[in-house]
Amino acid sequence: MPARTVLFLQHIEVEKPGLILDALDGSGLHADIRNLIDTPGASADDLPPVSDLAGLVVMGGPMNADDLAGHPALKLERDLLADALRAGIPTLGVCLGAQLLARVQGLAVRTSTEMGRPGEIGWAPLRDVDRDDPVVGPLAEAPAVLHWHGDRIVPAADTRVLASTGSTECQAFRAGPAAWGLQFHLEVTPGLQDNWLAEPSFTAEAEEALGPDATTRLRADALAAAPALRPLAERSLSHLRTLFMERAGL
Numbered sequence: 151m152p153a154r155t156v157l158f159l160q161h162i163e164v165e166k167p168g169l170i171l172d173a174l175d176g177s178g179l180h181a182d183i184r185n186l187i188d189t190p191g192a193s194a195d196d197l198p199p200v201s202d203l204a205g206l207v208v209m210g211g212p213m214n215a216d217d218l219a220g221h222p223a224l225k226l227e228r229d230l231l232a233d234a235l236r237a238g239i240p241t242l243g244v245c246l247g248a249q250l251l252a253r254v255q256g257l258a259v260r261t262s263t264e265m266g267r268p269g270e271i272g273w274a275p276l277r278d279v280d281r282d283d284p285v286v287g288p289l290a291e292a293p294a295v296l297h298w299h300g301d302r303i304v305p306a307a308d309t310r311v312l313a314s315t316g317s318t319e320c321q322a323f324r325a326g327p328a329a330w331g332l333q334f335h336l337e338v339t340p341g342l343q344d345n346w347l348a349e350p351s352f353t354a355e356a357e358e359a360l361g362p363d364a365t366t367r368l369r370a371d372a373l374a375a376a377p378a379l380r381p382l383a384e385r386s387l388s389h390l391r392t393l394f395m396e397r398a399g400l
Contacts, residue, residue, distance in 0.1 A: 152399035153202045158183040159227055161211025161246060164345055164352070168337035169380070170207055170242065173387035178400045179204060186223035187211070194226055200233045205240045205394035208247030210335065212351075214301060215249035215259045228254055234329070240393035241329040242285075245299055248323075248331030255325055258304040267317050269300035271359040273371035276313040276321055276334070284389040285330050286312040286322045288382045294375040296335040296343065297321075298355075303333065328393055336383050340372040 156179050158167050167183070174181055186192040200206070208227060218225045231254045234241045243251035249259045262269050274297060279290035289295065303320040305311050312322035312330075321333045338346075346352045347365050356364035 152397065153204050154178065154398040154400070155180045155182050155198070155203055156205040156207060156394055157198060157203050159206075159208045159230075159247070160185045161187050161209060161213060164349055165210045166337070166342060166345075167207060167209060168339055168342045169383050170244075170337045170387060170390075173384065173391045174394070177391055177395055179391075179394055179398060186226060187213070187221055189223065192223045192226060194229065197226060197230050200230065200237045200239050203234070203239055204398035205390070206230065206234045206242070208241075208243045208250060209337075210245030210247060210298075213246060214261065215246060215253050224250065235326055238326075238328055240390060240397055241325070242390055243325075243329075243331040244337060245333060245335060248333050249301060249303055251325050251329065251331045252303040252320075252323070255309075257306055257309065259301050260304055262300040262302075265302055267302075269355070269359055270297045270315065270317050271299075271356055271364075272297060272368065273375055274315060276315060278311075278314045280310075280312040283312050283322075283324070285386050286332070288385040289313070289336070292375070292379050292382050294371060295379065296338045296372070297333070298335060298346075299333060303331070330390075336386065338372075339380075340369065340376055343368060343372050 171181055186196055213221050228250050231251055273294035275294050276289055281287045281290050302318050305320045310324040311320050314321050323331050
């Protein structure tokens with residue numbers, strides 16, 4: 151029987167799959183959510199082989215994609231992403247997950263300091279959206295999506311970049327016929343953002359970027375964007391759901 155599991159890899163508890171997980175409702179797929187960062191002595195045995203997966207989703211986190219010494223589990227995740235690409239497993243990387251996917255493809259990931267740019271935090275629209283792409287294309291009409299990152303992917307000449315913003319050249323990219331990296335947080339709803347802002351580290355980072363009224367501004371912008379953004383996000387994620395289900399034989 152084909153595998154029906156979609157593996158979600160989280161890096162911190164608060165950065166949950168949100169709308170990505172919601173997209174699996176009623177699909178017959180099983181969501182397996184794991185966090186290897188918090189697993190002492192994690193090894194490849196703590197991850198299923200890609201042959202057991204209908205899909206793979208790697209979420210965000212504050213770690214640098216190249217900090218394999220500080221977070222050895224990131225090497226395991228990069229190896230799994232490489233296996234998934236080779237096997238044609240439908241794959242989505244979000245923020246850190248996108249950066250890990252980029253590193254698997256040999257792309258560089260640079261810090262804000264290296265790029266000479268501040269971090270990008272806040273709700274803003276995407277630019278230069280590839281409208282032909284089934285995942286990112288619907289977001290060309292989105293009033294705003296949530297950006298929350300410092301490190302940035304440096305695309306190569308042959309990278310299929312799907313969207314950008316003024317300070318981030320590669321907001322989304324294709325990594326093959328069934329794999330996408332999103333630098334922005336399509337999964338976040340106003341409620342999930344509230345959970346982020348309940349964490350002192352998130353609030354401090356937001357205030358450093360946006361000023362003392364950061365939480366008020368972020369909450370207002372999330373609520374303003376949500377009515378138009380949610381159906382577009384659901385359209386985007388329905389394509390991934392279809393790929394997962396096809397892989398699972400559903």
